[in-house]
Each structure stands twice: as structure tokens, then as C-alpha cells.
Amino acid sequence: MPDVDVLVVGAGPAGAVAAWHAKLAAPELDVVLLERDRAVGAPVRCAEGVGDAGLREFANPDGADWVSRQITDVIFQAPDDTEVVLAGSGLGWILDRTRFDAHLAAEAAAAGAEVLVGAEATAMSRNGEERWQVRVKERGREDVYRARVVIGADGVETMVGRWAGLDTRVPSRDMESCAQYVLQGIDFNPDAIYLQFSNAIAPGGYAWIFPKAVGVANVGLGIVALKTDGRNARQYLDDWVARRFPNAARTGYTVGGVIVHTTIKKTYGDGVLVAGDAAHMINPLSGGGINNAMKAGRLAGCTAAAAVRENDTSERRLARYHEAWMEMLGEDHLKYYRIKQALEHMDDAFLNSLARTVNKVPATKRTIGRVFTHALIRHPLLIPVAARFFV
Amino acid sequence: MRRVTPDTIAVVDLGVCDRCGLCLPLCPPEAIHLELNILTVDDAACTGCEKCIAPCPVGALAMVAYA
Numbered sequence: 415m416p417d418v419d420v421l422v423v424g425a426g427p428a429g430a431v432a433a434w435h436a437k438l439a440a441p442e443l444d445v446v447l448l449e450r451d452r453a454v455g456a457p458v459r460c461a462e463g464v465g466d467a468g469l470r471e472f473a474n475p476d477g478a479d480w481v482s483r484q485i486t487d488v489i490f491q492a493p494d495d496t497e498v499v500l501a502g503s504g505l506g507w508i509l510d511r512t513r514f515d516a517h518l519a520a521e522a523a524a525a526g527a528e529v530l531v532g533a534e535a536t537a538m539s540r541n542g543e544e545r546w547q548v549r550v551k552e553r554g555r556e557d558v559y560r561a562r563v564v565i566g567a568d569g570v571e572t573m574v575g576r577w578a579g580l581d582t583r584v585p586s587r588d589m590e591s592c593a594q595y596v597l598q599g600i601d602f603n604p605d606a607i608y609l610q611f612s613n614a615i616a617p618g619g620y621a622w623i624f625p626k627a628v629g630v631a632n633v634g635l636g637i638v639a640l641k642t643d644g645r646n647a648r649q650y651l652d653d654w655v656a657r658r659f660p661n662a663a664r665t666g667y668t669v670g671g672v673i674v675h676t677t678i679k680k681t682y683g684d685g686v687l688v689a690g691d692a693a694h695m696i697n698p699l700s701g702g703g704i705n706n707a708m709k710a711g712r713l714a715g716c717t718a719a720a721a722v723r724e725n726d727t728s729e730r731r732l733a734r735y736h737e738a739w740m741e742m743l744g745e746d747h748l749k750y751y752r753i754k755q756a757l758e759h760m761d762d763a764f765l766n767s768l769a770r771t772v773n774k775v776p777a778t779k780r781t782i783g784r785v786f787t788h789a790l791i792r793h794p795l796l797i798p799v800a801a802r803f804f805v
Numbered sequence: 806m807r808r809v810t811p812d813t814i815a816v817v818d819l820g821v822c823d824r825c826g827l828c829l830p831l832c833p834p835e836a837i838h839l840e841l842n843i844l845t846v847d848d849a850a851c852t853g854c855e856k857c858i859a860p861c862p863v864g865a866l867a868m869v870a871y872a
Contacts, residue, residue, distance in 0.1 A: 459825060536840055551841065571826035571839055584830040591827060591862045639859035647862035669862035671827025 418444045419722045420715070421548055421561035422527075423535045423574050425449035427704050428690025429567030430518035431472060431711030432718070436565075437525035439719035445527040446559065447519065448550060450534040450568075455515030459670035460704070461594060461624050461632050463607060466505045468705030472712075473517065480513035482626040486605050492769035493612035493762040500780060506607075508624050508632070509704070518708075538564065538577040544727075546685050563718040563727050564686045567711060570671045572692035578683045582692065587640055588675035590619050590701060593647040594634025596626070596666030600659045604628045613762050615654050617641035619701070633659065636672055636701060674698040676751045677744040682732040689714040695743070699750040699757075706743060713738050811853025813868040815846045822865035828857040 419440075422433045425447050433447040451457070462482065466475070475481045485506045490498040523529050533552040540546050545560040566574025575582040602608065608623035615621050618638025625631045633655060637647050645653070647669060655662065673694045681693045689695065690707030697706060717735040721727045736744075772780065815837075822844050829837050836850035837857060848871070858866050 534841065569826065571829045573829075573839075576835060582830055583833065583835070586831060586856050586860060589827065589831055589860050591860045593862045642859065644859075646859070646864045648864070669823045669827075670825040671830075671860070671862075673830070 415558050415560060416446075417545070417560045418446045419562045420445045420565065420718045421546070421559050421563070422447045422565045422567055422715075423548070424567035424569060424690075424692070425454045425519050425522075425529065425531075426515060426567060426569060426690065426707065427518060428692070428695075428707035428711040428714070429565065430454070430515065430522050431708045432565045432567055432689060432715035433527040433529075434518065434522040434525050435712045435715035436719040437522065437527050437715075439716045440723050441526060443719060443722055445522075446561075447522055447527050447529045448533045448535055449519070449529070449531045452532045453512070453516075454519045454529070454531060455512040457668065458511045458666075459668050460511050461622055461634055462509045462511050462626075463622075463624050463702065464507050464509055464704045465702070466507065468709070469507060471705075472708045473514075473521075475507050478517075480510050480517045481507050482510045483508040483604065485607055485625070487603065487607075489603065489606045489608045490769070491608055491610035492766045493610075493614060494766045494769075495610075496766060496769040496773070498769050498772050498780070499606075499777060501777065508607075508626055510626075535568070535574070538574065540685065544685075562685060562722050563732070565711075565714050565718060566686065566688040566692050567690050567707070567714075569691045570673060572688060574686065575678070575688045575692055578686040578688075580678060580680055580683060580686075580688060582678055582688070582694070584673050584675055584694070587618075587638060588673060588698070589638070590636035590672040590674050591639055591647040591669075592619075592634060592636040592672055593651040593669045594632055594667070595651065595655060595662075595664045596630065597633045597655070597659055597662040598630050598665050600629060600631060600633075600662045602631065604631075611760075611765055613641070616650060617643075618758070621651075621654055633662075634668075672696060672701045672703070674701055674751075674754065676747050677739065681736045681739065682729060684729045685727045685732075687714045687718060687732055687735050695739070695747070697750060698747055698754050709742060710739055713742070811851065811871055813853050814848050814851040814871045815853070815855070815857055815866050816869050817844050817846055818865050818867070819844065821863055823863055825862065828861060828866060831856050831860060 537549040572582040604625040610621040616635040618641040619636030621635035689710040696703040836847040
């Protein structure tokens, strides 16, 4: 029955950064990072796009082997395929998540955290004691870890939150059902990400092309089931790909859920914190979650480390994590969520006319801000969408 | 907690399920579990609300008569 100071469940970006920064903040602590799957970073359930500025707070992408492609442009596509090119508007990166997640886990290990793969937390209880008892199955054997603080970074399923009694449920209207192929041999601008908005193609979400190399891209879409005509995400994707890329080779396939809501009301309890997707810390407009997860992981790791050092891992002490998160990004997500709700009423005819109007602006003067300026007449809430879309 | 026995409950087709976990936070009574790569629906807890059915990206969940 190992005793640890901080036990992190889930070795995605939130968990790996949490373990890493807990050790940086307090090197004397025992920090263990658990990964359920046999490899950190696999299977990939992600479109792998990330903004430049947020990423650089944690890792330098220049020349890194965990980067697939640098992105400089954003291309919006209307329902009728009219393109609005915004050159130089979207500095960012398409990651190779299998390598990127492993890189972050290696940073945690280099700082002194113990990383365990193929180790799944299956239950957690406290029974009024000072430490959480976490049941962990690893290669057919079962251990019980006794942890001062458990950090739940276990993604959309968020079992740690559930075990700790936090409300992590999601209303159906705020769940994006996503499906994605890796397509090879397709023709597109490899320096741009493409976002197509259409109720016929991806109701309640959007379809995307995120380049991984010349001719190779993550091609996927997200939908809200309540708005569909009865097809599931994979069926919507098959129909879109058949029309846009009928001759492509499909060399990869993934599905998953993206929670486009706002941060759960309470991300902490006695001896427990939840971070990243598990706490619904996703930009509800873009569906982007990697930078959010790393920022939350850093806060969680540092808060947990300080709390253990002070010998106070009470709910009251750990509440500071929630306050810091809400100040940093959580309050912004509340605003984005309201904008998302306002955007839901744009129909395909309006999106088509918007694209044509915006294209009358010369390309050199065409900025995301101007695109949204043209949309303002009918949708005044759109203004702040622009600059913040890829945060 | 007492519940009214539903006429139908959710079941998963493990041959189709991709283990993505999307359905877990959608389930109001938290009746869906994913452990050791196997998704299960607790038929004693499922209320038959169908909230998990349409969002499944691959259509792995369906309602069946509760026997």
C-alpha cells in the first residue's frame, strides 16, 4: 500500500504538467502519474491543433520532434464551400500528440515524478481519513495508493471527479460528438487550418482540416446530437469526406467527445482537484483544450504541492486552485459560452452571404476582426470571438 | 434511492464501441462505466432516459426492452 503525496490520474497534457509542476514546486514530495493506456499519448483522440503563445509557456515547438506542422493561416469555409482566407491570422501548431504527450510525461519524470503506464485507477474512497485510498490495477495486480492529494486529469470520463462527489455531468446540448480521419493524398494549403461552418455538414459544431504534412491532414467534425437529422458523427463525416475527398486514403480514425460547456461549479474537494477536460476546461467556442489543460495542470500541481507542504489539504485550502483558474481563463469561458449560444442561430444562407460579403474586402485588409464586423449587423456578440478563438 | 422501472434501457454493442468515454458524463444517474477497456451500462441504475443514445459518435448504444 504505497503512500504518496500527490497522485495524478491521467497522463494527458493536464496530468503530465500537474505532476511536473508539483515536483518543480516541491521536489521533496512523492508524486506519481498514472496512465491507464499502455502508452502515454495513444490512442490519439484529438485534432491536435494548438495556439503558439499558450504552448510556449510549457514547451518550445521550434524544431521539436513532437510537432507535425506549423500553421500561419486560417481559412473559413461557408456551407457552399466559399472560402474566406485569413492569411497570417492563426499562428499555431499541429502537434503529434503521441510524441507531445510523451514529451510532457518525460518532463514530469525528469523532475522526479514516477510515471506508470498501463495503470488504471478503478475506485477511490476516503472514509473520513486524511488520505484518499485509490485502487489501481496494473498488469493484473492491484495496489491501493494512499494519497494526500489526488489530481483527476482523466479526461471526458472524469471518474475521479465522480468518486470525489463533484458534479461532472454534461447536458446533451453541450457535448460535441466528434469523428476524425487521418487522410493522405489530399489537396489543400498545408500552412492553413480549414474550418467549415454549416448546419447541413456539422450541425452545432464545425468541420475541420488540420494539416499534419503536405497532402496529409486530420479531417474531422463535431456535431451536437440534438441538432442532427438522425445520423451520428461518423455518418456525417463519411458523407462530408465522400464529397470533399473521394479519392483520399484513410489511414487513421478516431472518435470522441468534446465538452463545450463551462468549468464545473466546483473543481476541488478535501484532498482532490480536477483539471483539464475532466473539469470541462475547454474553450466552448473553439473546442480547443490542450493549452487550457496545461495551464490548469500547472495550477493544480502547484496548489497541491503547496498544500501538502503546509500540511493542509483541506477543501478550503484547495479552493484557491478554483479561484486562480476562474481568474485566469474560467471567467473568459463563461463569456465564450454566451457567444456560442448566440452563434447557434446563424443559418446556412446567412453564412454563405457573410462569406461573399467578406471576400469583397481586399485580402491584405481581411482580418478575423473584419469578418466579424460584417457579421455584427445581425450578431453584435461576435466581436470578441475574433481574437480569442484560438486561445 | 427508488426509481420507476423503465420500459427500455440502454445497452452497448462492444463490437462497435470505441471506448471514447463520451457517454459517461451524459448519463444523469451515472450508470455507464468504463473499466479495463470495457464499457458497461448498469441496468439496475439506467433510467431509460436515452440521453446517451444519439450522441454516441459511432452508434454503439441502443435501447432494448427491460426484461
